[in-house]
Amino acid sequence: MTSPPEPKSEPRTEHDEFREYCRAWLRDNRPPPAPVRLPQHPIETMTRAQLDYLQAWQRRCYDAGLVGADYPVEYGGRGHKGFQRIANEEMNRARTPFLVNMVGLGMAAPTIYHHAQEELKRELLPPLLSGEQIWCQGFSEPGSGSDLASVQASLTPDPSAPGDYLLNGHKVWTSLAHFAQWMILLVRTSREHKHKGLSYYVVPVEGHRGVTVRPLIKMTGEAGFNEVIFEDTPVKDAWRLGATGEGWSVAMTTLLHERGAGPLVTPAGGVGSEGLAHNVRGLVTLAREQRRNGRPAAEDPQLRARIAALAIRERGMLENAKRARSGALVEHPMRLPLQVKLASTELAQDLAAAALEVEGPAASLYLSDERAPVGGQWALAYMNSFGATIAAGTSEIQRNILGERVLGLPKS
Amino acid sequence: MSRPNYGFDDDCALFRDSARKFLSTHAGLDGLRRATALDPEPTRMPTAWPSEDAWQAAHELGFVAAAVPEAQGGLQLPRAALVALAEELGKHAFPSATESTLSVALLARRALEEHADSAAAAALFERLGEGARATLAVCNADGDWEHESGVRHTLAGQQRTLSGSAHFVQDAGQSEWFVVRSQGPSGVELLLVPGSASGLRRQRDGIVDLTREQGTLHFDGVVVSDSGVLLGGDALLTAAMPDVWLLLAADMVGASEWLLQTTVEYAKVRTQFDRAIGSFQGVKHPLVNAMMAIDRAKSLVYAAADALDQGADDALLLAHMAKAQAAEAAAFTSSRAVQLHGGIGFTWESDVHFFFKRNKHSELLFGDAAYHHARIAALLLDT
Known part of the structure; x- marks a missing residue:
């Protein structure tokens, strides 16, 4: 008479059906292993061979409806609601290769969708979603990092094309620019006002006049990001998103989505370099394999407590994402979404640091040594993790944003 | 799911x-x-x-x-x-x-x-x-409910005769009923004992937490018949512990949220160096860290509650995570609330101490964060 309540059986929804479809499709269409070593993250794609492989995969996912599912049909999407999150979960679960056009999917697409003229949306979004056109982001400059609104790259009227402009300036940390056809650009159109002097454009990169892309080498030894120099580069006014002088507020749409807090779910899922599960499960596997003080590292009491604490953070993040969709259980609509970037990048860093400790002295071996545990991937991951806690607003800036926008504390 | x-x-x-x-x-x-x-x-x-x-x-x-x-x-x-x-x-x-x-x-x-x-x-x-009102009387003098019991009984026919003490009993003074963990000749039993039982003496504990009441129960010849046995013994108690942890964890989430919001309001109005102190990153960033610790705890509490309702495989893991994370959030938020209020936060006059003390109490009952971390590690690494 008092058996536990049966979970109410819900009718199968279109979301359930889509999930089953994704799962079956990913099972039947898993691509062959990459012919070259893949990077850990899309923005570290260095070689044409890596790009070709990853672009072909994004195209197949796009054709199958797993990329852009929530975008309207006229912009190359499928016009659904709530499908992209499911596709992402299934791509992660299947551990298929990641989607290479991540700056396009995560930052350019939502900004174009919310702010571009109709014609531009129809032109730019379909090849972006399919991965045919690669996108990069021109926000930061050598003198403009955390203080993004201080950008100096500027537009001046083009004497040979009335109504259009010439672009001069210097952008840095420009991931994927060496392959990109397009860039989203934050640029100064007036020196009178700081924020109100900014405008937002999309500009062609590859083959465009006056554009020089120079690779920057990261501390890991990998390329993948660049500096981009513009010298009298022509920019059409038709490429503007939002009004002149409204670039800062348009850029907020980009940043909100970049930090995982925007209204559109970014198509993203899958994994990079083989062999590294950059999560607690990967850490547990490592701790069972490595030895420490003559015993499996998994028996070391200090490491056990540390792994437990990391597991709580990982699961807590997952449950935060679920709770963010439960209106009755949240205090402030942006409270959980604005934590995503900070929590995930700091967790990734601490996971990698713990993994190096589990490896012990063997963590000194890098990609160049075949005896390195897990191919030296944790050492690489640890260094790369700093890219994520610095880019897209440093952790310090994220804490300011949370303190000010969510807790309502005065500006620093 | x-x-x-x-x-x-x-x-x-x-x-x-x-x-x-x-x-x-x-x-x-x-x-x-x-x-x-x-x-x-x-x-x-x-x-x-x-x-x-x-x-x-x-x-x-x-x-x-x-x-x-x-x-x-x-x-x-x-x-x-x-x-x-x-x-x-x-x-x-x-x-x-x-x-x-x-x-x-x-x-x-x-x-x-x-x-x-x-x-x-x-x-x-x-x-x-x-x-x-009813409460659990299951801990020994170490606050441990899993090993040697502080209460023992002898058995004669249907009658158990209890002796010994149960410690850290919440609401001991006001409860009409106790669920007592007692070691008998045929193993540990959970016994339902009325507060009016003859041979039962309640001793009030002098505790730090002003918002709760706690005591020690002394048993000297208390008699319990078969009808007072909650069948299941330690297996039942073990199965029921996740609920105990979740209620304490949720209480800490709520108390910590009060501390966070109260400290935020104070940091907006208190000025030093001609600025609201909440504008300083040394004040702002710890408050954000406290918020994130609370949110993680809250999400884990609700996830565990749902998992227990559904009998999910990871319900136990989630309950351990919820109590551990809530304890850490409570400890951090409580300490920051006093610290960031400055001198006034250290006084009896401020309300901060009620919540500070309640949180410390909740943290330590039925396994602190270290206890639950050890259990989580065992579930992840030893299975």
């Missing part, structure tokens, strides 16, 4: 609304101060106990019935409603036996699920329906 909103449906929302309404009228900080903090002298026993009127009102609002099966005259709401209630109680640092009694109700529910003819559980539900 977890349910949408972790099972927190419209009924749960109505239940929480009525709890909020009740607490906003019955649980103001002025009342708390009058009831518990008139005499700061630390060497004297705390003076006031929770009011009977407030308990009656809480009973009528169904605070306990929410956990009782419908067949036993209760409402049996999803666990999400129960943790939401505990969150509100924590947010008001409300002195009451609600969480203790809920813990016992959930244990008795499990007992009935396993043994539908459990007379002791049925009798207990009848008493709870009449407004009785």
